[in-house]
Amino acid sequence: MDVAGNNMDFWSIHLYDFPSIGGGQKKLRSGSNVEATLDMMEQYSYMSFGEVKPFVISEYGAQMHDYSNQQWSPYRDWLHLKAQNAQLMSFLDRPNNIASAINFVIVKAEWGYNNGIPYNHRLMRKENEPTSYTGQWVYTDMVKFYQLWSDVNGTRIDTFSDNLDIQVDGYVDGNKAYVILNNLNFTDEEIDLDVIEIDGLSIASLIKKHLYLDGSNLPQLLEESIAVNTSTVTLNAESTMILEYTFSNAILIDETTTETKYYATTYLQPIIANQTTNFQVNDVLKSTFGEAVLRVGLGRLHGTSLQPTIKVNGTLIDVPENWRGDNQTQRERFFGVLEIPVPFSLIQADNTVSVEFGDTGGHISTLTLQVFNFSSDLRNLTLDVQDNKLAPSIKLYPNPTKGVINFKGAVNYNNIHVYNIAGLRVKSFKKNTEIDISELTNGIYFLKTDTGYHFKVLKNNCIVFEVVVHLLI
Structure with missing residues (x-):
């Protein structure tokens, strides 16, 4: 170059x-x-x-x-x-x-x-x-690659996954929607399809194409019609699945999300234990609604930490413990990107990002800020469906909360998961354990039980609003 x-x-x-x-x-x-x-x-x-x-x-x-x-x-x-x-x-x-x-x-x-x-x-x-x-x-x-992808077409739509090892993409073409799932894990994963919001449209048919390796080490491409109310699918290890939804009517795309990447003014910075490295990301444009993801590229020998302490404009943010793909243990070193959701409210026109590790070695290769500007409050439209048919009497309290959350009404579950506004899972709790999100940064979070209950909660010290239990369909 x-x-x-x-x-x-x-x-x-x-x-x-x-x-x-x-x-x-x-x-x-x-x-x-x-x-x-x-x-x-x-x-x-x-x-x-x-x-x-x-x-x-x-x-x-x-x-x-x-x-x-x-x-x-x-x-x-x-x-x-x-x-x-x-x-x-x-x-x-x-x-x-x-x-x-x-x-x-x-x-x-x-x-x-x-x-x-x-x-x-x-x-x-x-x-x-x-x-x-x-x-x-x-x-x-090799032809199975082309057979798998042969029908995918249309306008790219907003998709997100709570698991970075599950890659997802989507396209809409008339009355058809294609949802593509790819598993980077070496194990099977259960995928929850209840997060697909159809906004009043009825699903006429659902076709699943699944390219996977069977027990005899033979690649298989299974194509089959499945029930339109299918709520979960099994995505085999390292496999790819394309779901083709056919709806009763054409899908209207009347909202937009515009992604812009902003690059720090410096790159390739050495990592020195307990020494803060500051990056500047300037001239950022943001709308009223949106979300942001900080991308930190790292090259480090195995055995060193991949969990930095990161502040955006002076505010500590949560760093996920996962990244896309494997740990690269059979390569000489880890070289990958940490994808870190940042509360949209923290983003300014000019931003200072500080990164600090507790051990020495390797480099921060890059620092990039992805900013997604929404035409309206899209994530809440998707994740806060006003469907109160399951249990209208159940609510969370206090809401807003400083940390500890309680239920008003009986909620049966074995596990409850907490997602941030970007759709990434940030905490999980088992039944009969205290639900405490005090260590998370202020903002909107979504709670989902393994029995299908969904809640929205604000972690903050002000602004009271009501949370409605709903199912995402």
Whole structure:
């Protein structure tokens, strides 16, 4: 970028996972490592050239070193499939910066046939493989990527997940809505679909496409119609699911959310124990309603802390204990992004962000502030549906609260989870334990039980308003 940046219209890079290298090691980029890489290039581009030049991801996917000299297998295709989907979700989060992204899959690649071993990344194979390189041309399992995504179309809509390891995106096209879910975890996850707000529309049909690895190490693409009132789905480990909702009428999009990224004036700062590093993020524009996410890129050796103390304009904020993807323990070091919700009220035109660690080593690679300006109070419209049919007599008190929350009325549950305004889970409580959110910063929070109750509460010392129990549909 230093040598040729002035003459470049875009940045071209390759991004690959290494899901099986050196005898089964996983050295993955999908998730926070991809985020940190792109954030680093974006910020340096902006600092050096006054603009974030677009990216051309001229190759992405996975390199399967442990299988490179072996015959074709469905499992080897799976290693590439799961990487394609995870990385594509990161690219879709940057529609204004990604000019092109090319999934590295060659059609037949006969030029790569070498010493009896066909080329790895192929869309087609000989039907008698792996026994012999004979027969008609048929598709490899790589085709499942295109079959999975074939119907997705439309206008991108606002989506969010309370779990950073569950990537989510959504699109609306006429009377259809597509919700895409990708699991970065190595374990299955239960996904709650009750958070889909349909605002009076009825669902005519619901189709689920699920690309996953079965118990025989074979990639499967299951497509089936499921009940329109389905409340949960199981998203298999490292799998991708696309839910196609067909509604009774066309979906009206009459609200907007506009994302702007603001980059700190400095980058690549060394981490020294108990020493505060200050960053300036200036010229921020914010509307009446919205939300903000602080993105802190970190490069640190394993064993050092990934939990900094962070203040925004002098106010301490909560730092999640999770990030996208794995812990990168089989890479030399962790390089990833911490995504930290910031109360919208704290954001100013010019902002000082202080970051401090309790141990020495590594660098803060980047600091970026994502600001989402809403056309109205969108998150409350989504999360505060006025549906009081479940139990109209149940309320929380005191509300506002300084910390401890009680129920008026009987609420049956085993676990209750607390979400911030960005939809991220910040605390959980078991039944018969005190619900105390005093350590959280002031602001609006949403409480949800595992039995379907939803509440809104204000942690503050003033402003009284009523909370209504509701179900999100």
